[in-house]
Structure formats: C-alpha cells, structure tokens
Amino acid sequence: MKSIVNSKYFFPLFLILLTLINVIQGYSTELLADEAYYWAYSNNLSWGYFDHPPMVAIWISISKLFFSDGELSVRFFSSITLTATFYIIWRLVNHPKKREFTWLFVLLLITTSLFNVYGFITVPDTPLMFFAALFLLGYKKYLEEKSTISYAILALGMAGMLYSKYQGILIIFFVLLSNLKVLKDWKIWVTAVVTVLLFSTHLYWQFENDFPSIKYHLVERSSKKYRIDFTTNHFLNLIAIIGLTFPIIYMGFYKRFKVKDQFEKALRFIVLGFAIFFFFSSFKNHVQAQWVVPISIPLILIPFYFLIEHPKFLKAFKILASITIVVTIALRIIIANDGIIPKQFEMHGNKEWVDRLDKELGDKTPLFINSYQNTSTYWFYSGKRPYQINSWDSRKNQYDIYSYNMDFNIENPVLIDFRRKNLRRVTDSVSKKNNGYLFLDSVTGNYSKSRNLWFEFTDEVITLKKNSVNSIHISHEVIDAKLLSNINLEVVITSTDKQRKIYKARLEEQKVTFSISTLDNFNPSKIQIIGTTLKAVKPIRMSTIGKAKLEN
Numbered sequence: 001m002k003s004i005v006n007s008k009y010f011f012p013l014f015l016i017l018l019t020l021i022n023v024i025q026g027y028s029t030e031l032l033a034d035e036a037y038y039w040a041y042s043n044n045l046s047w048g049y050f051d052h053p054p055m056v057a058i059w060i061s062i063s064k065l066f067f068s069d070g071e072l073s074v075r076f077f078s079s080i081t082l083t084a085t086f087y088i089i090w091r092l093v094n095h096p097k098k099r100e101f102t103w104l105f106v107l108l109l110i111t112t113s114l115f116n117v118y119g120f121i122t123v124p125d126t127p128l129m130f131f132a133a134l135f136l137l138g139y140k141k142y143l144e145e146k147s148t149i150s151y152a153i154l155a156l157g158m159a160g161m162l163y164s165k166y167q168g169i170l171i172i173f174f175v176l177l178s179n180l181k182v183l184k185d186w187k188i189w190v191t192a193v194v195t196v197l198l199f200s201t202h203l204y205w206q207f208e209n210d211f212p213s214i215k216y217h218l219v220e221r222s223s224k225k226y227r228i229d230f231t232t233n234h235f236l237n238l239i240a241i242i243g244l245t246f247p248i249i250y251m252g253f254y255k256r257f258k259v260k261d262q263f264e265k266a267l268r269f270i271v272l273g274f275a276i277f278f279f280f281s282s283f284k285n286h287v288q289a290q291w292v293v294p295i296s297i298p299l300i301l302i303p304f305y306f307l308i309e310h311p312k313f314l315k316a317f318k319i320l321a322s323i324t325i326v327v328t329i330a331l332r333i334i335i336a337n338d339g340i341i342p343k344q345f346e347m348h349g350n351k352e353w354v355d356r357l358d359k360e361l362g363d364k365t366p367l368f369i370n371s372y373q374n375t376s377t378y379w380f381y382s383g384k385r386p387y388q389i390n391s392w393d394s395r396k397n398q399y400d401i402y403s404y405n406m407d408f409n410i411e412n413p414v415l416i417d418f419r420r421k422n423l424r425r426v427t428d429s430v431s432k433k434n435n436g437y438l439f440l441d442s443v444t445g446n447y448s449k450s451r452n453l454w455f456e457f458t459d460e461v462i463t464l465k466k467n468s469v470n471s472i473h474i475s476h477e478v479i480d481a482k483l484l485s486n487i488n489l490e491v492v493i494t495s496t497d498k499q500r501k502i503y504k505a506r507l508e509e510q511k512v513t514f515s516i517s518t519l520d521n522f523n524p525s526k527i528q529i530i531g532t533t534l535k536a537v538k539p540i541r542m543s544t545i546g547k548a549k550l551e552n
Contacts, residue, residue, distance in 0.1 A: 005103045011090065014106050019083045022119035026075035028336040030347045033373030035122055036380040039074050041398065048205035050212050050398040055127040055164040063122070075122050081130045082119035088133040089297060092140055093304065094263075101308050107317070108300045111324040113243035114289060115296040124165040125290050131160030132171055132294050139175060140263050142182075151191045158191075159198035166217065171294055174273035178266040209401065216396060231282040237289040238275060241296060244327070245320045248313055249299050252306030264305075267298035349433040354381035357416070357430045357438060365410045367447065369417040369538065372397040374438065387413075389449065391422070391538040392492065392530040406451040415441040415537060424536050443536040452477040453487070455512065455529050457546040462527050464493070465551045466519040472512045472527070474543070486533045490514075493548060494526040505529070524548040 031039070041049050041057035042064065048054055063076040086109055093105065110116060118126040135157025141150035161168025182188050196203075206213060239246045253271065256264065274295050278287045307314055334340045338348040354377060357366075368375040368388040375388040387408055388399040399405045417423055418432075420439045428440040455474040464470055472491070489505040491514045499522060505514035512529060529543035 008099070011102050011106070015083045015087060018086070018110075018119065019079055022079035022082060023072070023076065025120040025332055025336060026079055027070070027072050029071065029120065030338075030350045031071055031074060031377070031380060032121060032123075032347050033350075033377050035074055036350075036376035037372050037398070038122060038124075039380055040376045044402060046205065047201045048209070048213065050216065050396065050401055052124045052165060052213070053163045053202050055131075055160065056122060056124045058163075059122055059127050075120055078122045078126045079119050081126065082116070085118075085130045085133045088130075088137050089300060092133070092136055092263075092297075092301060094140075095305055095308060097308050101304070104307060104314070105300075105304055107321045108245075108304055110328070111243055111245050111321045112241075112296050112300055113324070113328070114241040114293050115300075116328070123290070125293055128161055128164035128168060129294065129297070131157050131164055131168070133297060135161060135171065135175075136266075136297065139266060143262055146185075146187070151187055155191045155194040155198065158195040162195070162199050163202060166213075167291060167294065170273060170277060171270060174269040175266045177273070178269035179262055212396075212401060220396065226283055230286050231279065234278055234282045234287045234292075237287065237292055238295075240289055241293050242299060244324045245317060248307070248317045248320060249303045251313075252303030252310075253299060255310070256302055256306055259305075264302065267302055271295045271298050344433040350377050351381050353430060353432045353438070354378050358382050358384075360428060360430055360440065361414055364412065364414045364442065366416050367410055367413040367537070369415055369422055370394040371418055372399055374416065374418060375399060387449075389537070389540055392528065392541045405449075407449065409446055409448045411446050412442070412444055413447050413537075415443060417441075422538060441536065443534065445534050445536070447532075447534040447537055448483055448486070449533070449540070450480075450483060453483065453531075453533075453542060455543040457527075457543065458510075460547065462546055462548045463551050464516060464519070464524055464527075464548055466516050469513055469515050471508075472514075472529070474510060474512055474529070476510075483533065487531050487542075488533070488535055488539070489529060489531040489542070490539055492528045492530055493522075493524050494528075494545075496523045496525045519550060524550050 038052075038056045039060055041054070042060040045057060045061065046054060049057070059077050059081070060074050063078070064073050066076050067073040089109070090105065095101075098105075115129065118129055134153060138150055138153030138155075138157050141147065142154060144150075158168070158172055161171060176182065242249050253268070257268065274292045278292055281287055307317060335345060335347060338344060357378065366378070366386050368378070368386055370390055372388065375386055378384070378386055385404070387405055387410060390396055390400060415423055417439055418436070420426055420437075423439055423441040425441055426439045427442045429437045430440065431437055453476075455476045458473040458475055462472055484507065487507060489507055489512060491503045491505045491512065493501045493503070495501075501519070501522065503514040503516060505512050525548060526545050527548040528541065528545045530539040531542045532539045
C-alpha cells in the first residue's frame with residue numbers, strides 16, 4: 001500500500017476511482033427535487049432561467065448525450081467534472097514537497113464534505129466549482145507569466161462562473177480586491193470586455209424577459225423577520241461545508257495569514273469575503289450552506305501548505321479525516337439505499353410517490369399548485385409533462401415563464417398541493433415520505449390560463465377611497481370574450497406595515513371596480529389584481545404590483 005501511495009500513479013488512480021464511485025452513486029441514488037427542476041430546464045434549453053443562468057442545464061444536456069433517461073442522464077457529466085475540478089486544484093499547488101504529500105492532498109479533497117457531493121448531484125454549484133477552479137488557474141498563470149493563455153483562461157473561467165451561478169461575481173470581486181494593481185494592465189480590461197461579450201447572451205435574455213432573475217433575487221425574494229439563528233446558522237454552515245476536520249482547516253488558514261504570496265492572498269480574500277458578505281446577508285434572510293461552498297477550494301490549498309510545514313498537526317488531522325471518511329461512507333450507503341434508517345432523506349421515495357400518484361390520477365390531468373419541486377419530480381419519474389401554477393401569494397419559478405405552461409386549458413383537472421389549506425376540499429391524498437402527503441382535489445369545470453390574461457395599471461399611483469366603490473383604470477390585450485367573462489377577480493391591497501386586505505372585484509371594459517367598506521388603521525402602499533378562471537383554484541397574479549395611497 002505504501003508503495004502505491006508513493007507512486008506517481010497514485011493521484012491519477014485516485015481520480016479514476018473517484019469517478020467510478022461517483023458514477024455508481026449517481027446511478028443508485030434518486031434525484032433531489034431541485035435536480036429534477038434543473039432537468040426540466042434542460043428540456044427547454046435557453047440562455048437563461050428564472051432562478052439561475054443556464055450552465056446547469058448545459059451540464060445535464062451533456063449527460064443526456066451519454067444516457068437518455070434515468071438518474072445518470074442528469075448526473076453523469078458531474079461525475080466527470082468533479083474529477084476535473086480536483087485535478088485543476090492539484091495544478092494550483094506550488095510547493096516543493098507537493099509530490100511527497102500527495103496522500104495528504106487526497107485526504108483534504110475527500111474530507112471536504114459538501115464539495116464532494118457535486119460529484120453525484122447536479123445543481124448550479126457543480127459547474128460553478130469547476131469554473132472557479134479554472135478561473136483560479138488562470139489567475140495563477142497570470143501572476144506567473146501574463147501570457148495570452150492566462151488571459152484566455154481568466155475570461156473563460158469568469159464567463160463560466162457567471163453562466164453557472166450569480167455568486168460567481170463575488171469570486172471575481174474578492175480576487176480583484178486582493179490585487180487592485182491588475183487594473184493598471186490594459187489586457188485585463190480587454191479580458192473583462194471579452195467576458196462581458198461571452199456573457200452578453202444571458203444579459204440579453206434577461207432584458208428580453210424583463211429581468212426575472214434580477215427582480216426575484218433582489219426585489220421579490222422577501223426579507224424575513226430577523227431571527228438570531230439566521231446568523232448562527234451561517235457560522236455553522238462555515239463549519240459544515242468543511243466537515244469534522246474544520247479545527248485543523250481553520251487553524252491552518254489563520255496561521256498562514258502573514259504569508260506574503262499574491263495568489264494565497266487572493267485565496268484568503270475569497271474565504272473572508274464570502275464569510276463577511278453572507279454574515280451581513282444573514283440579517284435579511286436565511287443563508288444556505290451551498291452559498292459559501294466556493295471557499296472550499298482555498299480551504300484545501302492553504303491548509304495543505306500549513307500541514308506540510310507543521311507536521312506535528314498531521315496526526316490530529318489524520319484522526320479527524322479517518323472519522324470523516326467512515327461517516328461519509330456510511331452516509332453514501334444510506335443515501336443510496338432507502339430504508340436503512342427510519343428517516344427518509346430528500347432523495348428517498350420519489351419514484352414510489354410518483355408511481356402512486358400516477359395510478360391515482362388515471363387518465364385525469366394533474367395541476368400542481370405552488371411546488372416546482374413536486375411538479376418536476378413527477379415529470380422526471382412519470383415521463384409526463386404536467387402543468388403548474390403559482391398562486392398570487394407564493395414565490396414565482398421557471399414554470400411561470402415556460403411557454404407551454406403560460407397558455408393552457410384543462411377540463412376537470414386534479415389539483416395537487418402539499419398543503420391541505422390551499423385546497424377548498426380534499427378528495428384524496430397520496431403519501432410521500434416521512435409521513436408527508438400530497439393532497440388532491442378532483443374538480444369539475446374548465447381551468448384556463450393565458451399569458452394575455454394580464455392587466456396593466458394606467459395610473460402611476462392608485463388613489464383609494466374608503467367606504468366607497470373604487471375603480472382602477474387598466475389596459476389589457478384583446479382576448480377571448482368568453483374567457484374574460486369567466487374570470488373571478490380580486491384586488492389585494494398591502495399596507496405599509498405589510499398587512500393585507502382582499503376585495504372581490506369585477507371587470508368593466510377598461511377598469512376594475514371594487515368596494516372598500518373600511519380601511520381604519522390601514523395605510524395602503526401597494527395594490528395588485530389577482531384572479532382565477534375556476535373558483536376551486538386559488539387566484540394567480542394578473543397584474544404587476546402597483547403603488548397605492550389613501551385619498552386625503
């Protein structure tokens with residue numbers, strides 16, 4: 001064994017073995033709901049999507065070239081690119097004892113917990129980590145030689161990160177912040193222009209679709225009332241993404257603070273930048289662990305140097321790493337095999353509930369309510385493309401802009417929701433996992449949705465009168481008169497302190513009228529028209545959110 005570890009073939013053999021393990025894991029583990037959502041992206045290739053840029057869809061499309069269906073049609077390429085990412089990180093190492101401590105580098109790789117998951121699941125972070133490593137390789141080459149190839153790799157890495165996930169801009173910013181002198185290099189400005197040109201197709205898609213991603217992430221994504229666990233969980237995330245070796249990893253990071261190396265300085269800025277940026281973000285909303293996962297690359301490289309130069313810590317690291325490997329193997333087996341433990345994980349039981357639901361539906365058409373996860377999982381495992389709507393008080397998603405899902409008519413649909421309260425009645429239910437259920441309501445009548453069923457306010461500010469009939473002047477596309485006559489309209493008024501009042505409304509040519517009985521202790525600030533073409537179905541948005549005020 002020692003001869004193999006010391007062999008020049010050890011690292012290539014490790015990469016091959018890792019790829020095989022991840023392919024097997026990807027094959028034997030059911031999809032996460034978010035993976036199914038991104039798989040739905042790949043069925044409708046575009047330069048952008050509601051939540052994310054398009055790279056995750058490209059990753060899955062490449063997997064489809066090798067496997068037409070099944071989990072590997074989503075994950076195969078990720079198994080290859082994690083291996084490639086690890087190889088690029090190996091190329092970033094610049095230490096005279098690098099070959100002697102290959103085994104240590106491998107231990108650091110396989111014990112960095114969350115990073116390894118991207119070898120058998122496909123999410124936007126999967127290509128992000130690949131292009132982040134490529135970008136750092138380009139930056140390292142730039143510092144060494146400023147060759148044409150270094151500028152080209154920088155441009156490709158930056159564009160790839162931006163096409164993968166919007167957090168990529170943070171990596172670029174923090175590396176730039178660590179070395180502002182690069183701004184004096186005119187070729188860096190050319191590289192930036194090339195990057196923008198490469199990314200311009202996505203920017204144009206945003207413009208053409210009225211900037212849905214920007215609106216969602218910066219405006220529509222609601223801030224939550226602050227809880228202390230938003231911040232404490234952020235610090236726990238910084239530990240969780242590393243795993244049990246975190247005491248040694250962060251000590252190594254701290255001990256090398258004074259090292260005067262420009263590349264290592266950039267790595268430190270990435271770690272500190274992400275930690276500080278999302279610390280402040282935690283005062284607005286919950287911060288997810290994967291948002292800080294790019295710091296994994298610096299936290300492999302910097303501790304690698306530290307442990308080589310401080311061998312007295314190797315024993316403690318090897319003990320923690322060994323425990324991590326045992327736990328990781330156990331978790332991988334549990335993830336791939338439903339039923340080993342009483343609690344089911346997110347990737348467990350999806351095929352079963354989809355099969356049960358499909359049998360329950362028979363030849364009826366399902367209409368999923370407020371869940372892109374359930375919709376996408378059903379689509380992937382049943383092979384049947386379903387319809388989905390988002391009620392006016394739920395978050396938007398990609399199904400709001402899929403063409404097929406913007407215009408449809410369903411006769412006697414079966415409404416499906418994971419919240420009983422969202423349905424007017426429950427005619428049946430299908431068990432999911434961990435004692436969860438999908439609730440069904442078989443309704444009678446036609447439900448129609450049309451992209452033209454949309455109203456624009458003609459006044460910049462809507463003035464409301466209390467104890468009176470109010471009229472809102474609107475414009476709308478010329479659409480089917482029968483469809484217009486079937487609309488059940490309501491108006492939602494939101495106050496400055498985020499209270500809501502809902503009033504029944506009716507459409508009268510180019511205006512919507514409704515009566516307000518009282519608005520005591522209520523200061524209106526926003527107004528929106530909502531509606532449905534079938535009373536059994538919750539209303540959806542039928543206008544943008546306009547400004548409102550109370551008449552003096």
